[in-house]
Amino acid sequence: xxxxxxxxxxxxxxxxxxxxxxxxxxxxxxxxxxxxxxxxxxxxxxxxxxxxxxxxxxxxxxxxxxxxxxxxxxxxxxxxxxxxxxxxxxxxxxxxxxxxxxxxxxxxxxxxxxxxxxxxxxxxxxxxxxxxxxxxxxxxxxxxxxxxxxx
Numbered sequence: 001x002x003x004x005x006x007x008x009x010x011x012x013x014x015x016x017x018x019x020x021x022x023x024x025x026x027x028x029x030x031x032x033x034x035x036x037x038x039x040x041x042x043x044x045x046x047x048x049x050x051x052x053x054x055x056x057x058x059x060x061x062x063x064x065x066x067x068x069x070x071x072x073x074x075x076x077x078x079x080x081x082x083x084x085x086x087x088x089x090x091x092x093x094x095x096x097x098x099x100x101x102x103x104x105x106x107x108x109x110x111x112x113x114x115x116x117x118x119x120x121x122x123x124x125x126x127x128x129x130x131x132x133x134x135x136x137x138x139x140x141x142x143x144x145x146x147x148x149x150x151x
Contacts, residue, residue, distance in 0.1 A: 002031070002033060002055075002085045002086075003085075004083045005053070005081075006083055008071055008072065010037060013039050017029055017039040017067075024103055025108065026040050026042060026107065030059065030107035031061070031062060032059050033058060035049055036049055054084075059085060060085045060089050061102055066100040069091065070083050088102070089102045
């Protein structure tokens with residue numbers, strides 16, 4: 001069983017979740033087994049690392065509203081919320097808990113679009129020599145002194 005320690009600082013992750021329920025797999029926040037919280041609407045992706053306790057490969061997709069409720073600031077003498085995943089999703093606050101229904105489905109594999117930090121980035125740039133000469137000739141000698149470029 002995995003236990004994710006959430007707090008008010010994590011609530012912003014849910015803002016990136018899709019509002020459109022027809023895209024149900026991205027209408028919530030994915031709790032990855034590695035401790036990454038992920039949310040996307042298909043255009044914006046938010047990732048946030050969270051402290052995780054426990055073992056196993058449990059993860060889940062929480063409904064946006066349930067995730068936001070789990071991230072509410074604890075009351076004065078209340079324990080910080082913990083979300084446990086073991087087939088179902090439980091929001092635990094001290095001695096009380098609420099079981100919520102996870103979203104059934106697969107969250108998109110966002111790792112496919114992230115660059116590999118271990119791989120060397122190589123880029124090449126090609127310039128048209130005539131246009132480059134014109135741009136350099138038109139570059140101002142002093143800030144604010146611009147010359148028109150005629151092509």
